[in-house]
Amino acid sequence: MMSTLATTTFFSEGLLGSQGALVAAAAIGVAFGFFLEKGGFGSSKKLVAVFYMRDFAVLKVMFGAVVTALIGIRVLAAAGAVDLGNWYQMETFLVPQIGAGLLFGMGFVMGGWCPGTAVVGAVSGRWDAIVFLGGAGIGSLIYAGAYPAIEPLTSEGALGVSTLDGVLGVSPGVAALLVIVVALGAFIGSNRLVAWRARRTA
Structure with missing residues (x-):
């Protein structure tokens, strides 16, 4: 019974637009926003x-x-508690996703927010976040209006559902281990960089 419940998702049941899914999304969103604010991510x-290599909290949290x-996910999947086949996985389209990533990064460093943290900032009463969200809304409308003209670009570089283990030709466990090693390296490296900068400015 537990296994059946664990492998059932709103997506697999076709219930993403249901009341239960919306309530769950709202609850998760509120909790997510609360902890973002508590972690200091309501500040641009x-x-x-x-980006200026002064504080790597964002890198560490992400x-x-x-x-x-x-x-x-890997532990639960190995234990048979979840079926990854029931989980939605976004397809890879290299051209639009690389382009969108570059635009997102530019907007992040120039505006000081990403969409999620901007909502947290706006709820906290920060005007720069409110202005940022307004700009994001205008940008979304422009994109929607221009979509018929740029639609062919949205499917350029299609790779289907592409995963790290599939690209590298290794097992999911090995791919997970590689990500963990990279993360640990980033944590250690960022701490040493901050300490080095502190010594230089002392």
């Missing part, structure tokens, strides 16, 4: 500090979240 100064989810 803290967020952009990573990598920490990736590693935590990765380990949890």
Whole structure:
């Protein structure tokens, strides 16, 4: 019974638009926003500090979240508690996703927010976050209006559902281990860089 419940998702049951899914999404979103604010990510100064190599909290939190989810999913899948076939996996389209990533990064460093943290900042009453969200809304409308003209680009470089283990030709466990090693290297390296900068400015 537990296994059946664990392998059932709103996506696998075709219930993403159901009331239960919306309630779950709202609850997760509120919890996510609460912990973002508690972690200091409701401040654009803290967020952009990573780009100036002054504060690597964003890097650590993001990598920490990736590693935590990765380990949890792999352990549960190996134990038969979840069926990854029931999980939605986004397809890879190299051209639009690389282009969007570059635009996202530019917007992040220039505006000081990403969409999720901007919502947290706006709820906290930060005007720069509110303006940022307004700009994001306008950009979304422009994209929607231009979509018919740029639609062919949205499927360029299609690779289907592409995973790290598939690209590297290794087992999922080995791919997970590689991600963990990279994350640990990033944690250690960022700590040493901050310590080095502190010694230089002391």
